[in-house]
Amino acid sequence: MCTTSTTIEILDGGFSGQLSRHVGAKIDGDPLWTARFLATNPTAVYATHLDFLRAGADIIETNTYQASVPGLTKYLNISDGESLDLFATAVHLAKKAVEDYAQKEKLSVECRPKVAGSCGPYGAYLHNASEYTGSYGKTVSRRELIDWHRPRVKALLDAGVDLLALETIPCIEEAEALLELLKEYPHARAWLSFSCRDYQFISDGSVFREVALRCYHTLPSQVVAVGVNCIDPRHVTPLLRGINASASSRQAHEAHRQIPSVPLVVYPNRGGSYSATNQWTAVPDDRSLNLPISEWLDIGVRYIGGCCKVFAEDIKTIRSEVNRYRATKARASNE
Numbered sequence: 001m002c003t004t005s006t007t008i009e010i011l012d013g014g015f016s017g018q019l020s021r022h023v024g025a026k027i028d029g030d031p032l033w034t035a036r037f038l039a040t041n042p043t044a045v046y047a048t049h050l051d052f053l054r055a056g057a058d059i060i061e062t063n064t065y066q067a068s069v070p071g072l073t074k075y076l077n078i079s080d081g082e083s084l085d086l087f088a089t090a091v092h093l094a095k096k097a098v099e100d101y102a103q104k105e106k107l108s109v110e111c112r113p114k115v116a117g118s119c120g121p122y123g124a125y126l127h128n129a130s131e132y133t134g135s136y137g138k139t140v141s142r143r144e145l146i147d148w149h150r151p152r153v154k155a156l157l158d159a160g161v162d163l164l165a166l167e168t169i170p171c172i173e174e175a176e177a178l179l180e181l182l183k184e185y186p187h188a189r190a191w192l193s194f195s196c197r198d199y200q201f202i203s204d205g206s207v208f209r210e211v212a213l214r215c216y217h218t219l220p221s222q223v224v225a226v227g228v229n230c231i232d233p234r235h236v237t238p239l240l241r242g243i244n245a246s247a248s249s250r251q252a253h254e255a256h257r258q259i260p261s262v263p264l265v266v267y268p269n270r271g272g273s274y275s276a277t278n279q280w281t282a283v284p285d286d287r288s289l290n291l292p293i294s295e296w297l298d299i300g301v302r303y304i305g306g307c308c309k310v311f312a313e314d315i316k317t318i319r320s321e322v323n324r325y326r327a328t329k330a331r332a333s334n335e
Contacts, residue, residue: 007263007302008297008301008302008303008304008322008325008326009058009059009114009302009303009304010056010057010058010059010304010305010315010318010319010322011057011058011059011060011061011116011265011267011303011304011305011306011315012049012052012055012057012059012060012061012305012306012315013052013055013267013305013306013307013310013311013312013314013315014269014270014306014307014308014309014310014311015034015048015061015063015065016028016033016034016308017308017309017310017311018048018051018052018311018312019034019037019044019045019048019063021051021311022041022044022047022048023037023041023044031066031071031075031127032066032067032071032072032075032076033065033066033124034063034065034066035063035064035065035066035067035071035072035086035090036075036076037063038063038064038067038086038089038090038093039076039078039086042089042093045063045090045093046093046096046097048063049093049094049097049098050097050100050101051312052312052315053097053098053101053113054101054312055312055313055315055316055319056315056316056318056319056320057113057305057315057319058113058114059113059114059115059116059162059163059303059305060094060097060098060113060114060115060116061094061115061116061117061118061165062087062090062091062093062094062115062116062117062118062156062161063090063093063094063118064087064090064117064118064119064120064152064156065118065119065120065124065167065168066120066124066125067083067086067087067090067152068083068125068148068151068152069083069084069151069152070125070148071125072086080151084151084155087152087155087156087159088155088158088159090156090159091115091117091156091159091160091161092159094115094161095115095160098112098113098114098115099112101113114162114163115160115161115162116161116162116163116164116165116191117153117156117157117159117161117163117164117165118165118167119149119152119153119156119164119165119166119167119178120167120168121134121167121168121169121170121174121195122136122140122145122148122149122174123136123170124168125148130170131168131170131195131203132170132195132203133170133203133204134170134171134173134174134195134202134203134204135171135204136171137170137171137172137173137174137204138173140173142173142176142177142180145173145174145177145178146177146180146181149177149178149181150181150184153181153182153185153188154185157185157188162189163188163189163190163191163224164182164188164189164190164191165190165191165193166178166182166190166191166192166193167191167192167193167229167230168193168194168195168229168230169192169193169194169195169202170194170195170202170203170204171202171203171204171206172202172204172206172211173204175192175194175211175215176215178190178192179192179215179218179219179223182219182222182223183219183222186222188222189222189223189224190222190223190224191223191224191225191226191227191265191303192212192215192216192223192225192226192227193225193226193227193228193229193265193266193267194208194211194212194226194227194228194229195228195229195230195231196208196228196231196235196239198235199234199235199238199239200238200239208228208239209239209242209243212226212227212243212262213226213243213262216262224263224303225262225263225264225265225302225303226243226262226263226264226265227240227264227265227266227301227303228240228265228266228268229265229266229267229268229307230267230268230269230307230308231268231269231307232268232269232271233268233269233271233289233291233292234271236266236268236296237292237295237296237299240264240266240296240299240300240301241299243262243264243299243300244261244262244264244299244300261300262300263300263302263303264296264299264300264301264302264303265301265302265303265304266296266301266303266304267303267304267305267306267307267310268291268306268307268310269306269307269308269309269310270287270289270306270308270309270310271287271289287309289306289310289314289317291318291321293318293321293322293325294321294325294328297322297325304318304322305318306318
């Protein structure tokens with residue numbers, strides 16, 4: 001289905017869980033996480049991308065969340081150049097999946113899904129759970145963060161991604177560093193999504209709403225959306241509500257002028273969270289995933305998908321619910 005006529009785009013789901021179905025094993029705990037498979041099993045990476053495309057994703061992410069030049073060189077024992085080549089491989093696999101899917105479905109160029117270059121936080125590279133606290137934001141300088149992110153951002157852009165997914169960011173310092181880095185690539189576009197500890201604060205304790213609005217308005221020409229990912233779905237609405245008034249409220253209070261809204265991105269996990277005891281609290285793979293999608297779309301979500309333990313079949317369900325939402329809105333506008 002071509003979605004160019006709508007501003008709502010469906011993202012893919014949790015790469016680790018879906019990939020595990022192709023490799024036949026759980027893959028959590030590796031310091032490179034799924035990025036290791038770019039070197040060891042690229043066929044499975046390609047197949048995982050296809051799973052999400054067939055489920056209805058408009059945008060798929062490269063398998064580079066936990067990939068970095070220092071991480072790849074250290075844990076794969078390869079050179080800097082070979083590490084950068086793996087970023088190109090990641091983009092190639094995603095783009096090949098899109099091309100093959102588009103050819104089979106006979107999609108026009110305008111209707112082909114896009115590829116987002118996944119850039120996880122510095123804390124994921126540290127492999128010490130600091131991506132859930134953002135504690136390194138107080139000890140690592142902005143320049144160090146920019147210099148660490150730059151090679152991966154440049155490699156993904158050079159390989160031809162359509163946009164960047166700057167995701168699971170736990171601290172304001174890293175968000176600001178990424179925005180400064182993004183200015184070096186003025187033609188690049190990105191969404192910025194945060195890791196949050198609850199319904200109000202990002203992981204480092206900063207107020208989400210304040211951080212999200214400041215980041216979006218700092219670089220609105222390049223930031224396509226701000227939001228949250230890898231979060232318990234029950235926290236999403238309280239976090240996002242208030243960034244944009246609902247459509248009905250805008251119409252009631254501002255009937256004679258159009259108010260620009262901040263586009264939001266959300267891709268929650270299945271309900272897992274990082275506890276106060278510094279442990280990840282997991283949920284079963286088959287736990288019911290009942291997302292209030294219409295509610296999220298009403299408050300400005302324009303990019304929606306899933307994170308950890310959200311599988312291809314869940315993305316298919318999200319796609320169906322978004323289609324129903326569109327149809328309902330279209331009927332209402334015609335009445």
